[in-house]
Amino acid sequence: MVEKNKMFQLFANLFMCILCVLCILPFMLLFASSLTNERTLIQDGYRFFTTKIDFAAYKYIFVDTDSILRGYGVSVLVTVVGTVTNLVITTLFAYPLSMKELPGRRFLSFFLFFTMLFNGGLIPTYIMWTQFFKIKNTIWALLIPNLLMGAFYVIMLRTYFTSSIPGETIDAARIDGASEVRILGKIVLPMSKPILSTLALFVGLNYWNDWVNGMYYINDDKYYSIQLLLNRMLLDTQFLMSNANNKYGNIDTSQLPSTGIKMAIAVMGVLPVLIVYPFLQKYLVKGITIGAVKG
Structure with missing residues (x-):
């Protein structure tokens, strides 16, 4: 044996x-x-060990260093603020839903699940955000649409609260006179670090990798996130390469490292995530397993 x-x-x-x-x-x-x-x-072709190192792709990307740094700054700001706000809103929605005695709990759960199946479509959504909420060319365009709260995350967190937080502990706190806010802050949240870290990783990745909202709602380059900026660089490179026999200013388009630029852009986008991921890895498996399988 x-x-x-x-x-x-x-x-x-x-x-x-x-x-x-x-x-x-x-x-x-x-x-x-x-x-x-x-x-x-x-x-x-592609090799793991190059015989001739060339930084031409990175030199092309960092021609405008200020734009790159500003793009990273916008992405970091949006990711941090968006992730924290998302977790706060998700927690405040999921915690009441985990209470069986909540009036209207079934209706709220159905309303939450309904949003996972149906939406208004792209054109009505665009009109709503631009005409009524006026978020076009503002930092809110990168924070609010589609990312500020997700029904799936609420369900994960509610399931964790229901299956992993002992009801006896909450009842004891209520008997001792603790308010719901105190119970949530002092008991529930400290016991929910695995699932909160997991959700923070998911939400943070969504914010960091998002470029669609920027493409729809942002025309001012001072609000470009790093993903949107790199995507614009890639499109510009493809346009220049389609006119490889021409010269634009001081740029000889026939000498552009088009393939290397694609690889460098991917490295620029994924590198911060690779740096942050090890700090959240230990919570990831436990959070997914408990939050998504039980209940």
């Missing part, structure tokens, strides 16, 4: 090591390709 457990453990560890390598290799290939000379990349 012990021998079988050792063999299973060895096989499981080997399998996880292989899976880990398979997850890391694409990022290594992406980073190496972004540093590879364009001609070498076209002739030899």
Whole structure:
């Protein structure tokens, strides 16, 4: 029996090591390709170890360093503020729904679930945000539409509250005279760190990777997020490459590292996420398992 457990453990560890390598290799290939000379990349294809390092793609991206830094600043601001606000609103919605004695609980749950199935469509949504809420070309355009609260996250958090927070603990606090706000702040939230960290990662990734709202509602470049800015750079590069026999100003379009630019843009977008992820990783699996499977 012990021998079988050792063999299973060895096989499981080997399998996880292989899976880990398979997850890391694409990022290594992406980073190496972004540093590879364009001609070498076209002739030899993608390789993990480049024979000729070339920073031309990054030089092209950082021609306007101020725009890049401003884009990162906008993305960081929107991600932090949006994630915190999302968690606050989601928590304030999910906590009452976890209480079985809440009047109208079934209607509120149905109303929440209904929004996951139906929406007004793109054109009515655009008209609503631009004509009535006037968020076009403001920072609110990157914060509010589609991202400020998600029904799926509310359901995950409600399920966690229902299945993982002992009802006896909450009842005892009420008997001692604690208000609902105090119970939520002093008991429920400290016991909900795994699911809150998981939701913070999901919501933060949504905000960080979002460029669609910027494309719909932002025309002023001072509000460009890093994803929207990099997307515009990619579109500009594709336009220039479609006119490779021409010259625009001091740019020789025939010498643009088009493939390397795509790789460098991907690196610029994913690098901050790779830096932050290890700090939230330990909560991720536990939060997903408890919040989504039980209940």
